[in-house]
Amino acid sequence: MRNKLLLILCLLLVLGGAPTWAQEIDPLDTTAAVDSVALSSPAPVSMVQAKDKGNDHGHAVVISWELSADDSYGDKSVIQYEVFLWKPFLYDTIQTLRDRVGTAKAHLIAHDDDSRDWKKEFRRAQKEFDEIMKGLTEAHAAYPEGGEFVNVGKVPCGENSFKHIGSKGNESGTYLPDYTDFYYRVDAVTANSEIRSQSEIIGPVQCYGQWFNTGRNPVLAAVLIFGFLTLFFVKRARKGSKLYVRPIGGIEAVDDAIGRATEMGRPILYVMGLGTAADVATIASFTILGRVAKQVAEYQTQLIVPTYDPIVMSVGQEVVKSSYMDAGRADAYDKDIVFFVTQSQFAYVAAVNGIMLRDRPATCIYMGKFFAESLLLAETGSMAGSIQISGTDEVAQIPFFIVACDYTLIGEELYAASAYLGREPVLLGSLKAQDYAKAILLIFAVLGLVAANLDFNVFTELFHVTN
Amino acid sequence: MKKAPIIIMALVTALFVLSWIFKAISFQGTEEHFILSGFKYTLAAFLTLAIFSFLYRDNPFYKFAEHLFVGVSAAFWMTMGFWSTIVGNLIPRVSEDLSHFFEVPYEPASRNLFYFIPVFLGILLLMRLSSKYGWLSRWPLAFIVGTTAGFNFVRYLRSDFINQISATFIPLLVDWHGIGHFFSNLSLSSVGQLVTILSNLVLFLGVFCGLIYFFFSKEHKGAFGAASRVGIWILMITFGASFGYTVMGRISLLVGRLTFLFKDWLELIS
Numbered sequence: 001m002r003n004k005l006l007l008i009l010c011l012l013l014v015l016g017g018a019p020t021w022a023q024e025i026d027p028l029d030t031t032a033a034v035d036s037v038a039l040s041s042p043a044p045v046s047m048v049q050a051k052d053k054g055n056d057h058g059h060a061v062v063i064s065w066e067l068s069a070d071d072s073y074g075d076k077s078v079i080q081y082e083v084f085l086w087k088p089f090l091y092d093t094i095q096t097l098r099d100r101v102g103t104a105k106a107h108l109i110a111h112d113d114d115s116r117d118w119k120k121e122f123r124r125a126q127k128e129f130d131e132i133m134k135g136l137t138e139a140h141a142a143y144p145e146g147g148e149f150v151n152v153g154k155v156p157c158g159e160n161s162f163k164h165i166g167s168k169g170n171e172s173g174t175y176l177p178d179y180t181d182f183y184y185r186v187d188a189v190t191a192n193s194e195i196r197s198q199s200e201i202i203g204p205v206q207c208y209g210q211w212f213n214t215g216r217n218p219v220l221a222a223v224l225i226f227g228f229l230t231l232f233f234v235k236r237a238r239k240g241s242k243l244y245v246r247p248i249g250g251i252e253a254v255d256d257a258i259g260r261a262t263e264m265g266r267p268i269l270y271v272m273g274l275g276t277a278a279d280v281a282t283i284a285s286f287t288i289l290g291r292v293a294k295q296v297a298e299y300q301t302q303l304i305v306p307t308y309d310p311i312v313m314s315v316g317q318e319v320v321k322s323s324y325m326d327a328g329r330a331d332a333y334d335k336d337i338v339f340f341v342t343q344s345q346f347a348y349v350a351a352v353n354g355i356m357l358r359d360r361p362a363t364c365i366y367m368g369k370f371f372a373e374s375l376l377l378a379e380t381g382s383m384a385g386s387i388q389i390s391g392t393d394e395v396a397q398i399p400f401f402i403v404a405c406d407y408t409l410i411g412e413e414l415y416a417a418s419a420y421l422g423r424e425p426v427l428l429g430s431l432k433a434q435d436y437a438k439a440i441l442l443i444f445a446v447l448g449l450v451a452a453n454l455d456f457n458v459f460t461e462l463f464h465v466t467n
Numbered sequence: 468m469k470k471a472p473i474i475i476m477a478l479v480t481a482l483f484v485l486s487w488i489f490k491a492i493s494f495q496g497t498e499e500h501f502i503l504s505g506f507k508y509t510l511a512a513f514l515t516l517a518i519f520s521f522l523y524r525d526n527p528f529y530k531f532a533e534h535l536f537v538g539v540s541a542a543f544w545m546t547m548g549f550w551s552t553i554v555g556n557l558i559p560r561v562s563e564d565l566s567h568f569f570e571v572p573y574e575p576a577s578r579n580l581f582y583f584i585p586v587f588l589g590i591l592l593l594m595r596l597s598s599k600y601g602w603l604s605r606w607p608l609a610f611i612v613g614t615t616a617g618f619n620f621v622r623y624l625r626s627d628f629i630n631q632i633s634a635t636f637i638p639l640l641v642d643w644h645g646i647g648h649f650f651s652n653l654s655l656s657s658v659g660q661l662v663t664i665l666s667n668l669v670l671f672l673g674v675f676c677g678l679i680y681f682f683f684s685k686e687h688k689g690a691f692g693a694a695s696r697v698g699i700w701i702l703m704i705t706f707g708a709s710f711g712y713t714v715m716g717r718i719s720l721l722v723g724r725l726t727f728l729f730k731d732w733l734e735l736i737s
Binding site: 277318416437 | 518521524525529530532533536537539540541543544573575592595604605608611612614615616619620621623624625628629630631632633635636637638639640671674675678679681682683684685686687702703706707709710713717
């Protein structure tokens with residue numbers, strides 16, 4: 001009987017213990033699953049580095065790494081890399097305040113009836129925001145307490161770097177403060193985003209702006225060389241050295257064209273194009289206009305200068321006025337010689353074309369920046385029977401002037417013409433400097449060609465401008 | 468007054484009115500303001516034809532279209548300048564009261580005293596209307612020309628000088644594995660070795676000779692003159708290609724206007 005009771009007790013224990021065993025199997029299974037994940041996780045990236053981007057105004061960090069061994073390869077193929085930045089929880093408060101400031105600002109812009117209340121709210125929220133932003137650097141320095149890693153970007157497989165470019169202004173959600181400790185991590189991620197492997201954490205790294213952009217060293221060298229050449233030749237021209245400038249066909253023709261207009265008793269039309277007063281071609285055009293106006297004043301011929309830009313009109317009036325004064329004909333100057341038409345491209349063309357057909361100018365001079373209107377103007381001038389001289393640095397418009405005008409100054413000839421006509425030391429000096437710069441350019445082009453053919457990349461890299 | 472111009476004017480006016488009526492009838496049922504739509508289409512067609520009439524010679528219809536175009540555009544750009552620059556950009560950043568007056572959104576966060584600098588320069592520019600203080604207008608002009616010239620100096624040196632130099636650093640014998648290999652793989656494909664070598668050669672010679680043409684300090688004689696002539700030939704071939712390309716673009720503009728006339732106005736093509 002006693003044995004029977006023991007047997008029943010054992011059976012009960014076995015039956016009662018069965019669920020317990022079953023429960024114990026679960027953790028075993030979970031562990032097996034975890035092992036399975038661990039087994040299928042891709043190889044993590046290695047050699048993670050983070051540094052300031054450099055040659056910028058700050059607010060940017062470059063993170064680089066060596067690719068995972070499973071990068072776009074095999075069953076555990078890594079399809080992308082995700083970059084994480086450790087951010088303190090303070091950012092949640094910052095975002096709340098940022099939203100408050102934004103809401104108040106939107107209400108102020110919308111001119112709500114209760115705008116006074118919103119103005120108070122705006123100031124209050126802005127003050128709190130400014131205060132809390134002061135503690136941001138300290139919050140970052142408290143790593144790893146009180147924060148978490150957040151995703152800041154991703155790159156596809158095969159790429160081994162990521163530029164984390166933040167915003168400069170703290171009103172933006174992507175604000176990245178300078179001189180603050182950042183910690184990054186890079187995850188190698190498979191097609192199943194749950195299956196990933198993390199890199200070691202890299203940091204602290206700080207971003208900051210640079211005063212000097214070393215990527216533009218070649219430009220600095222060019223500025224110094226060109227500046228030196230200009231100063232040197234301007235000084236020589238001022239000392240009275242004869243600086244030779246070869247004759248330019250189109251400019252030689254200007255004097256004849258003015259004479260022709262005088263003989264025919266018909267006006268000269270001078271068009272400065274659509275450029276602004278700051279365009280190099282327009283500045284060159286002012287010099288040529290000065291020369292033309294001086295001769296026009298001497299010969300007492302009529303000059304018509306319709307302009308597209310009000311500033312160009314103002315400068316043009318000054319130029320013509322001083323030319324009339326230089327010619328000793330200040331009394332003959334009329335400020336309506338240079339007048340404003342309109343700032344609409346084709347309306348301007350329509351007006352100038354109308355002038356050409358009604359006033360029948362003997363000479364049309366187009367000097368400056370021209371666009372689609374070049375052929376419309378030159379063709380009408382040709383129909384009107386005028387001698388036409390043109391000059392522009394707009395490469396796309398030069399062909400139209402060549403086919404429709406008697407003389408055309410191609411590109412840099414326009415700048416040279418202003419120096420050739422003006423004979424001023426500053427202009428002659430800069431023209432000479434340009435010529436020597438071109439000579440240097442030719443020498444470098446030949447040397448570069450040889451270097452490129454010999455794979456001597458050190459030389460070619462000297463001219464590489466970045467950013 | 469001569470009879471012929473009067474007859475032509477009357478004829479054009481009659482055609483205009485007829486077109487207006489027919490277009491309005493065609494829009495009836497499809498558009499709410501069909502009379503206005505008919506007028507707009509007829510006016511657009513009339514102005515297009517008036518501008519085209521310049522191909523014949525200067526005439527009153529062209530003059531009308533020209534003066535209308537110039538007057539409307541001048542007024543339009545002046546109004547745009549005032550409302551977009553002064554009212555749209557300046558006032559919301561400097562004055563809350565003026566923002567309310569012009570009913571534009573006030574932007575307190577963008578308020579900055581630096582905006583008064585362009586205001587001051589703009590006022591100086593207007594001084595040229597005064598005979599006594601007209602000289603003050605030269606200051607803003609000098610500022611505009613000087614700052615932009617300085618800014619462009621560095622920009623052009625980079626794009627037109629440094630980048631141009633580095634663009635000529637090209638290998639002449641691309642993928643060269645010997646003469647035998649070159650001849651056995653001879654091809655006129657645009658990406659083939661022969662064409663690439665030739666284009667690189669033309670590129671370098673074009674830059675070299677083109678630059679010599681623009682050299683003003685020496686007379687173009689002898690070898691220098693020969694290189695200069697090659698340079699101008701290369702320039703002219705380039706201009707020819709550019710001319711043809713641009714003319715194709717202009718023809719598409721003409722097609723656009725003809726499409727308007729024959730499709731939208733006359734409805735002769737579907």
